[in-house]
Amino acid sequence: MSTRNQAASRRARLGGAIASLFVVAAVLAGCSSSSDSDAAYVDSGADAEVAEAGAEPAFADAESAQNPQSPVADxxxxxxxxxxxxxxxxxxxxxxxxxxxxxxxxxxxxxxxxxxxxxxxxxxxxxxxxxxxxxxxxxxxxxxxxxxxxxxxxxxxxxxxxxxxxxxxxxxxxxxxxxxxxxxxxxxxxxxxxxxxxxxxxxxxxxxxxxxxxxxxxxxxxxxxxxxxxTEPVVVVDDAPETFWDGLVAGWNGLVAFISVALVIAGVLLPWLIIMGLIALAIVLPIRARNARNRRRAAPPAPPIATAAPSPSTPDSSQTASATEATADRDS
Structure with missing residues (x-):
């Protein structure tokens, strides 16, 4: 009985060891499959990103082709x-x-x-x-x-x-x-x-x-x-005379304007003329007086007039002149 029990226990331990080996193998197989699946996922993700990056310019080109007016703002x-x-x-x-x-x-x-x-x-x-x-x-x-x-x-x-x-x-x-x-x-x-x-x-x-x-x-x-x-253009009115009366009025207005301007000019010049006249007199009068004095000094003295007694045979000039005037009166 004891021999049977020992053999049964050996068989049980051997079965447990074999089962443990199967479990470990299954776990290892599961880990390797998980690692392979993860690597496959990473590779597929990278490929997807590359594909996405490559597809992005194509999409952008397609969008710009559909909307050709998008660069207008630039x-x-x-x-x-x-x-x-x-x-x-x-x-x-x-x-x-x-x-x-x-x-x-x-x-x-x-x-x-x-x-x-x-x-x-x-x-x-x-x-x-x-x-x-x-x-x-x-x-x-x-x-x-x-x-x-x-x-x-x-x-x-x-x-x-x-x-x-x-x-x-x-x-x-x-x-x-x-x-x-x-x-x-x-x-x-x-x-x-x-x-x-x-x-x-x-x-x-x-x-x-x-x-x-x-x-x-x-x-x-x-x-x-x-x-x-x-600004608005300035309108020039032609006021030239067209009739005799218009010409007469224009002439009279021109004469009045000329006289007014002449009077204004005379009023402006009159004080100047007075002052200039006084200055001229102040200069000319002394010069003329000096010239007169110089002429008197330079003139030679007049010779004395000799008085002679009338001769009895020669008639006096005054008597001759009186006789001539009397004859002229009588003839007239």
């Missing part, structure tokens, strides 16, 4: 225009226009004014630089200054030029940086001179391209409007 457009207005006071309206533009963030690049006269009420011209985003609002404010006689704008699309210029600048900057790096590593004097000359040439070219880029950016960001302000 266009670079230069806007210029002309605006002619009739206002009451061009100078004052020019000041108001300058305030409107500067209030919107713009500037005045040029300004000229003409003062009013008898035939013209004056004028003013301004070159306005207005932010492109606020162009419509500023133009609406300018319309309130007076009557708009003419307004026109032109648009120039420079998107291609801006894009090409950006690409050239980017390429030139990269090549310039590469030459600078080579210049730092150069040992031979000839290589150094060659690299420096090439670097100077490319830097000068880069500065020119950047200046063009800044000019285009300014023209795109700030629209240019030439504003002209004038």
């Amino acid at each position: 266009r670079s457009v230069i806007i210029t225009g002309l605006m002619y207005m009739t206002v009451e006071d061009p100078i004052e309206s020019a000041d108001q226009a300058a305030d409107i533009v500067q209030g919107a963030g713009g500037r005045i690049d040029a300004r000229s004014e003409t003062a009013p006269d008898e035939r013209d009420g004056g004028s003013a011209s301004l070159t306005l630089r207005i932010p492109s985003t606020d162009l419509d609002a500023v133009v609406d404010d300018l319309r309130d200054l007076g009557t708009v006689d003419q307004f026109s704008t032109d648009s120039y699309d420079v998107t291609t030029e801006v894009t090409d210029l950006d690409a050239q600048i980017s390429t030139l900057r990269t090549s310039t940086a590469r030459i600078e790096a080579l210049l730092l590593e150069a040992k031979d004097i000839k290589d150094i001179i060659t690299l420096e000359n090439e670097l100077d040439r490319r830097q000068a070219e880069l500065e020119g391209l950047e200046a063009r880029q800044r000019g285009l950016e300014d023209q795109v960001s700030m629209s240019t409007i030439a504003l002209s302000l004038t």
Whole structure:
């Protein structure tokens, strides 16, 4: 009985060991299958991400193909225009226009004014630089200054030029940086001179391209409007006489106007004439008196007149003259 029990216990232990081996094998098999499935999942996820990344540009291209007007917002457009207005006071309206533009963030690049006269009420011209985003609002404010006689704008699309210029600048900057790096590593004097000359040439070219880029950016960001302000034309009335009576009236009015002007001129000149006359007398009278004294001094003395007694044979001249007068009276 004991022998049977021992054999049964051996068989039980052997069965338990075999069962344990089966369990361990099953666990190991499950772990390996789990690892394989995880690796397969990771690989499939990576493939999915790659496929997703590859499909994304295709989807974007398809979307841009379906909506060809989507890049319109990125266009670079230069806007210029002309605006002619009739206002009451061009100078004052020019000041108001300058305030409107500067209030919107713009500037005045040029300004000229003409003062009013008898035939013209004056004028003013301004070159306005207005932010492109606020162009419509500023133009609406300018319309309130007076009557708009003419307004026109032109648009120039420079998107291609801006894009090409950006690409050239980017390429030139990269090549310039590469030459600078080579210049730092150069040992031979000839290589150094060659690299420096090439670097100077490319830097000068880069500065020119950047200046063009800044000019285009300014023209795109700030629209240019030439504003002209004038007044209503002065009407000249032809008041020329057409009849005899009109001519007589015009002549009389002209005579009265001439006399009035002559009297005004005489009134203006009279004090001057009096003063000048007094000055002339003060100068001339002493000169004439001095000249008279000089003439008297220079004249020779007169010779004395000799008085002779009348002779008895010669008649006196007074008696002869009395006889002549008596004869003439008697003859008459």
